[in-house]
Amino acid sequence: MRPPTEMFVFLLSLFAPAVLYSMNNIPALQKPLGMLGLGMVVLGSVVLLVLLTVRHKQNIDPLFYVFAEFSFTCLMALTNALEQDGFIRGFMGFYVKMGEPHLSTAHSVLMCYWDGVVHFVVFLLIIRRMFKGKSYRELGLLWAGSSIASQLVLIPGTVVGKYGSSIGPAFLKNIPFFLVPFWAASLLLSRPRAMPIVPADEVAAEQRKSLFSRPVDALLSVAALAAVAFTVFRGFVVLDCPLDACFTYLYQYEPYLKDPVSFPRVMMLVYLFYALPLLAACVYGLSRPGCSWMLDWTLLFAGGVTQTQWCHIGASLHRRTPFTYRVPADKWWSVVVLNGLYFAIPILLALRCHANTAYFMKPVAKGQANAEKKKN
Numbered sequence: 001m002r003p004p005t006e007m008f009v010f011l012l013s014l015f016a017p018a019v020l021y022s023m024n025n026i027p028a029l030q031k032p033l034g035m036l037g038l039g040m041v042v043l044g045s046v047v048l049l050v051l052l053t054v055r056h057k058q059n060i061d062p063l064f065y066v067f068a069e070f071s072f073t074c075l076m077a078l079t080n081a082l083e084q085d086g087f088i089r090g091f092m093g094f095y096v097k098m099g100e101p102h103l104s105t106a107h108s109v110l111m112c113y114w115d116g117v118v119h120f121v122v123f124l125l126i127i128r129r130m131f132k133g134k135s136y137r138e139l140g141l142l143w144a145g146s147s148i149a150s151q152l153v154l155i156p157g158t159v160v161g162k163y164g165s166s167i168g169p170a171f172l173k174n175i176p177f178f179l180v181p182f183w184a185a186s187l188l189l190s191r192p193r194a195m196p197i198v199p200a201d202e203v204a205a206e207q208r209k210s211l212f213s214r215p216v217d218a219l220l221s222v223a224a225l226a227a228v229a230f231t232v233f234r235g236f237v238v239l240d241c242p243l244d245a246c247f248t249y250l251y252q253y254e255p256y257l258k259d260p261v262s263f264p265r266v267m268m269l270v271y272l273f274y275a276l277p278l279l280a281a282c283v284y285g286l287s288r289p290g291c292s293w294m295l296d297w298t299l300l301f302a303g304g305v306t307q308t309q310w311c312h313i314g315a316s317l318h319r320r321t322p323f324t325y326r327v328p329a330d331k332w333w334s335v336v337v338l339n340g341l342y343f344a345i346p347i348l349l350a351l352r353c354h355a356n357t358a359y360f361m362k363p364v365a366k367g368q369a370n371a372e373k374k375k376n
Helices: 005-013 016-025 032-053 064-086 093-098 106-131 137-160 169-190 201-210 216-237 244-252 264-288 295-315 329-355 368-374
Strands: none
Touching: 005 032, 005 064, 005 106, 016 032, 016 093, 032 064, 032 169, 064 093, 064 106, 064 169, 106 137, 106 295, 137 169, 137 295, 169 329, 216 244, 216 264, 216 329, 264 295, 264 368, 295 329
């Protein structure tokens, strides 16, 4: 009896720390191009082993190879996080120093924890569902949103921040990690969405309700508008707006926004140019029936904001962030609550959309609803 495929992927991923240990301790591998070359060889070997494992299966989903490969790198990320926080030693020292020094920052440590725990678990769940013939579209979109947002902050933040002058060949490995999630998201979005069966008259009745007769949606709309205002405000803060409110917030509440690593600055700009339009679109989708795109885009949005807010909140409190850029002790609760609410709003939007999908289904013509009612 063959073990489950997700178990094989899990066991294969456990070899990731051994690869990092070898890279860190074998002198022949301690060259910038050598590290990049070894990384490519290792990732290629993982793909080959995965191909050999599923060669007896037919109609393999192409995304399986992506998730299996990324599962391996998740354990690499977790190894880095554990070493930077002092739990282990001897795995990442040389690579971080000569390959990607930005991996020692608080933002990268929190990002690695997210990859090594959240993304790793999601990959195993997806692979399990994939080989049981079950849909994994929602989980896949959550991961895609999370991964895209992570790279949108990591790559520009590294280039324009204090580590921009230390970029070496090893940094090129981030390119596929940036491009592949876009391809995966487009592939998932092109697949049919599993929708519950709702009678046409119920859909029509739900879609006739105004926003004020749907208190949950009304509250979510207000929360989304508040998030829009907070997004604009913090965007102005990192753009050095001279208003007294921006100055006060920067120096008394979130000094982390001016950390020279530039990750928080880039993150606020990503929110300003990407999260803000999505929040506005969600307000529109909650007020106009039949916006079926809400079912997918709220998942992508939730994945992206939860990942970035995890990194932002955690890094602003982490010991690897210089003390002068950490959240002041007397403002700790207010900053955490504000960021926690910003973290929660996309999740609540996604839960709302999937808890009752009738409002977001395509509008049903009145005649069709009446015909179905008579038929039943």
